[in-house]
Amino acid sequence: MTVEPQPAPKARTGVEGLDDILVGGLSPGHVYLLEGSPGTGKTTIALQFLLDGAKAGETGLYITMSETESELRDGAASHGWNLGDHVHVYELVPPESLLDDEHQQSLLYSSDLELGETTKAVFAAIDRTKPVRIVIDSLSEIRLLAQSSLRYRRQVLAMKHYFARQGATVLLLDDLTTDANDKTVHSLAHGVIRLEGLTPNYGAERRRLRVIKYRGQSFRGGYHDFIIAPGGVQVFPRLVSGEHKTGFARNVLTSGIGELDALLGGGIEQGSSTLVMGPAGTGKSLLTVQFAVSAAQRGEKAALFIFDEELGLLIDRCKLIGIDLVALCDSGNLFIEQVDAAELSPGEFTDRVRTKIRRHGVKTVVIDGLNGYQAAMPEEEFLTLHIHELLQYLNRQGVSTFLTVAQHGLVGDMKSPVDVTYLADTVVLLRFFEAFGQVRRAISIIKKRFGSHENTIREMRITSKGIALGEPLNGFQGILRGTPVFTDGDRAQLLKDPAV
Structure with missing residues (x-):
């Protein structure tokens, strides 16, 4: 019987999200290129790569031509890391004081050395420490010393063959300061990861990465958001909803308001998405909060993600209608x-939602609202794709999702900043209308994929006891346009104001 050879365990990068993108990490014994402009996080990822190996008892070597050992250790300490005995640092930079004879003898000057001597110094450092993981920072210094593309390629190729004999996993860093279009190492490296920094017109800088190449291995393509936070780089893999399929019972979930559940044909199906649309002030937030509160009161887990409203104001508003959000959070x-x-970034937000589901078993999610989500998108034309993947993922996890969209305008012809009605399973429309000298609110269901629902329009009122719905407004025409006409019937169709 022939025994198939088993592949060697992959070398994890120390960055959980990046390992997920790389389907486990880096294949050991190869050379990889990590490139990006200064400040994109290359050094931080390289240190995490060496420290992850140190946890497994693997010796690591960081060869620096741009930073001093002191700067590297200070950077590690800022994240709470101690390089310890398993991570060695070898610097090829001049000392701060050129008058120190001892340092002049022990350090090499990258600006004065011939390329061959620099390469020999690197090999000598590797021979002394016998590392399993190696980081070389950065290739820009070697490119400058080489002075020609041909000589640079030959030196990198010589280094690659040397590393192959050593059996080490090598991470080459390139800060792209000398020639950002030079693809010499791309063809020689086993894998290439590029880091990018984006600066929007307003707000914090955004960072993203993508795997350009990975020989003989599958990986998650496309761009992935990441941040540099205390504790290291955090990568948020792009969500692919098709990879997350689960089985669940599609039960009907109620809101706790009988008239609203009747309007919805009994309630909202588990694992479906509901979009609540309407102009500002119609009660979209309170309506979606009502479903989250009802779920929490049933003993289920629910999560609110608030974009547009200050959290303290929402808590105070809910108190006025008898909903204690703080007590539910404490429970x-x-x-x-x-x-x-x-x-x-959109990737970080998606990760927050997924974390709530994985760690806490959340089954009801409210996103209030998509207008703020749109503002978080550096490229708004892809907002619909982000929402599509997120909703598909949530639906397949058996999560009931509620989203709000504030439409422009108060009455008449109103427009939405983003059209996602075709993505949602249920669409609830809220409107202002005038009746007998008062501004009223109306609610209707304009779409529901699962089961039947009322085709009527009901009045909705926000009272001190919560949300209340009236009888169908049969005597009005033009309510959805915001220009109703009273045809017949009587005023009893409208809810009585308890304050009158």
């Missing part, structure tokens, strides 16, 4: 997060 059944659209 552990409700989670609320304030989302700053100017500081958060």
Whole structure:
């Protein structure tokens, strides 16, 4: 019987999200290129790569031609890391004081050395430490010393063959300061990862990465958002909903308001998405919060992600209608997060939602609202694709999702900043209308994929006891246009104002 050879375990990068993109990490014994402009996080990822090996008892070597050992150790300490005995640092930079004879003898000057001597110094450092993982920072110095593309390629190729004999996993860093279009190492490296920094017109800088090449291995293509935070780089793999399929019972979930559930044909099906549309002030946030509160009161887990409203104001508003969000949070059944659209990338937001589902078993998610989510998108034309993948993922996890969209205008012809009605399973429309000298609110269901629903339009009122719905408004025409005409019937169709 022939025994198939088993592939060697992959060398993890120390960055969980990046390992997910690379389907486990880096194949050991090869040379990889990590490139990006200064400040994109190359050094941080390289240190995490060496420290992850150190945890497994593997010796690591960081050869630096651009930073001093002191700067590297200070950078590691800023993340709470101690390089310890398993990570060695060898610097090829001049000392701060050229008058120190001892340092002049022990250090090499990259600006004065011939390329061959620099390469020999690198090999000598490797021979002394016998590392399993190696980082060389950076190729820009070698490219400058080479002075020609041909000589540069030959030197990199010689280094690659040397590393292959050593059996080490090597990470070459390139800061792209000398020639960003030079693809010499791309053809020689086993894999290439590029880091990019984006600066929007407003808000914090955005960072993203993509795997350009990975020989003989599958990987998750496309761009993936990442951040540099205390504790290291955090990568948020692009969500692919098709990879997350689960089985669940599609039960009907109620809101706790009888008339609203009747309007919805009994309630909302589990694992479906509901879009609540309407102009500002119609009660979209309170309506979606009502479903989250109902879920929490049933003992289920629910999460609110608030983009557009200050969290304290929402808590105070809910108190006025008898909903204590703080008490529900204290019970552990409700989670609320304030989302700053100017500081958060779409990938990081998606990761926050997924974390709530994986770690806490959340089954009801409210995103209030898509207007703020749109502001978090550096490229708004891809907003619909982001929402599509997120909704598909949530649906396949058996999560009931509620989203709000504020339409422009108050009455008459209103427009939405983003059209996602075709993505949602249920669409709830809220409107202002005038009746007998008062501004009223109307609610209707214009789409529901699962089961039947009422085709009527009902009045909705926000009272001190919560949300209340009236009888169908049969005597009015033109309510959805915001220009109703009273045809017949009587005023009893409208809810009584308890304050009158």
